[in-house]
Amino acid sequence: MHWAWVVAGVSFIALVGAASFRAAPGALIEPLRAEFGWSTATISLAISINLLLYGLTAPFAAALMDKFGVRVVVTWALTMVAIGSGLTVFMTTSWQLVLLWGVVVGLGTGSMALAFVATITGRWFVKHRGLVTGVLTAGGAAGQLVFLPLVAWLSATYGWRPASLVICIAALAVVPLAAFFLREYPRDVGLLPLGASEDTPPPPGGGAARRAIGGLVQAAKTRPFWLLAGGFAICGASTNGLVGTHFIPAAHDHGMPTTTAAGLLALVGVFDIVGTIASGWLTDRVDSRLLLAGYYALRGLSLMLLPQLFGESAHPSMLVFIIFYGLDWVATVPPTVALCRQYFGMSGPVVFGWVFASHQLGAAIAASAAGLTRDHLGSYDLAWYVAGALCIGAAVLSASLARSPEEPARDLTRQGAAG
Numbered sequence: 001m002h003w004a005w006v007v008a009g010v011s012f013i014a015l016v017g018a019a020s021f022r023a024a025p026g027a028l029i030e031p032l033r034a035e036f037g038w039s040t041a042t043i044s045l046a047i048s049i050n051l052l053l054y055g056l057t058a059p060f061a062a063a064l065m066d067k068f069g070v071r072v073v074v075t076w077a078l079t080m081v082a083i084g085s086g087l088t089v090f091m092t093t094s095w096q097l098v099l100l101w102g103v104v105v106g107l108g109t110g111s112m113a114l115a116f117v118a119t120i121t122g123r124w125f126v127k128h129r130g131l132v133t134g135v136l137t138a139g140g141a142a143g144q145l146v147f148l149p150l151v152a153w154l155s156a157t158y159g160w161r162p163a164s165l166v167i168c169i170a171a172l173a174v175v176p177l178a179a180f181f182l183r184e185y186p187r188d189v190g191l192l193p194l195g196a197s198e199d200t201p202p203p204p205g206g207g208a209a210r211r212a213i214g215g216l217v218q219a220a221k222t223r224p225f226w227l228l229a230g231g232f233a234i235c236g237a238s239t240n241g242l243v244g245t246h247f248i249p250a251a252h253d254h255g256m257p258t259t260t261a262a263g264l265l266a267l268v269g270v271f272d273i274v275g276t277i278a279s280g281w282l283t284d285r286v287d288s289r290l291l292l293a294g295y296y297a298l299r300g301l302s303l304m305l306l307p308q309l310f311g312e313s314a315h316p317s318m319l320v321f322i323i324f325y326g327l328d329w330v331a332t333v334p335p336t337v338a339l340c341r342q343y344f345g346m347s348g349p350v351v352f353g354w355v356f357a358s359h360q361l362g363a364a365i366a367a368s369a370a371g372l373t374r375d376h377l378g379s380y381d382l383a384w385y386v387a388g389a390l391c392i393g394a395a396v397l398s399a400s401l402a403r404s405p406e407e408p409a410r411d412l413t414r415q416g417a418a419g
Contacts, residue, residue: 044371049102055360057110080108127195233362241366271326300391
């Protein structure tokens with residue numbers, strides 16, 4: 001077996017370990033609110049900072065991996081997740097929640113976002129690169145949802161502190177795997193990248209952060225970048241920010257047990273894997289602009305129906321929504337990556353890093369805004385309707401994308417190729 005599969009397997013486990021604590025917020029809002037008396041908006045602020053840093057760290061994570069190595073960055077990232085989750089058991093004030101849950105864990109998980117996936121697949125795979133990218137991306141996204149039932153059960157049975165400690169231990173358990181089995185390049189174990197006929201040269205020393213900033217400055221001059229970033233910001237708002245954070249407390253408001261609601265979100269994670277792989281297959285065959293427009297439009301309509309589906313139990317209509325939403329959860333990623341590559345060429349991955357940052361910015365805003373909506377109106381209904389309308393807007397943005405790159409994008413493509 002090629003060592004690339006070992007690296008991919010360990011990377012998958014590391015992504016799931018990092019996702020474990022990102023799964024906790026939605027399941028722990030109610031216990032934290034009950035014990036400390038903190039408002040939903042206060043708890044949502046910590047979640048928003050976590051989501052924001054998760055996105056903003058991603059464009060620079062590749063620079064850290066080039067400078068210090070993948071093993072070092074991943075090991076420290078998992079350690080930060082463990083520290084952030086472990087120390088929460090001692091917190092007594094809301095600023096400590098913001099610091100630990102928001103800043104420490106946000107930086108840790110952000111160092112293992114899509115930049116980590118792109119680095120691993122770019123160094124180790126030529127054959128099956130797209131498949132491995134899809135599996136790792138879907139695994140990281142689904143992992144945070146699949147952990148929800150465990151977190152919810154631990155919190156309901158033993159309290160939220162044991163749940164946080166279990167997450168801390170889970171993150172630490174992955175550290176030895178990353179330290180012993182991750183390798184920087186195939187040449188370190190005397191191999192070529194899987195499917196390659198010649199070795200891939202290492203990235204040039206230094207300047208990675210400068211290239212990331214330069215890519216943003218150049219891409220920001222183009223209309224496609226803003227259309228993609230705007231649509232992806234709405235994508236983040238309607239998934240991680242709203243559904244991922246507030247679905248459980250919203251269901252609890254209608255009498256549904258927390259563990260049942262967490263199980264529904266876990267089901268979203270299961271179907272997310274199917275939807276992402278299917279979306280990747282469709283991206284090779286269908287205009288990516290049309291795929292994005294369709295995904296966003298269908299998501300918007302489903303969110304507008306959601307307030308009427310909540311109840312004390314998971315009735316068939318809610319299960320239909322969960323299955324559909326799971327298939328659509330990160331189905332937007334493959335066509336968005338393909339469009340970044342189409343418009344920006346060799347600089348596409350860097351540009352996508354910034355588009356992904358907009359995704360997390362939208363998620364952060366939605367997490368806080370939905371919490372404020374619940375505190376002031378006593379219901380999440382307005383948040384669902386606004387998110388649905390925004391998704392319809394994202395469909396319009398996607399349909400407005402041009403078929404070919406604009407001149408600034410062509411310049412960026414040539415610069416990337418020359419670099």
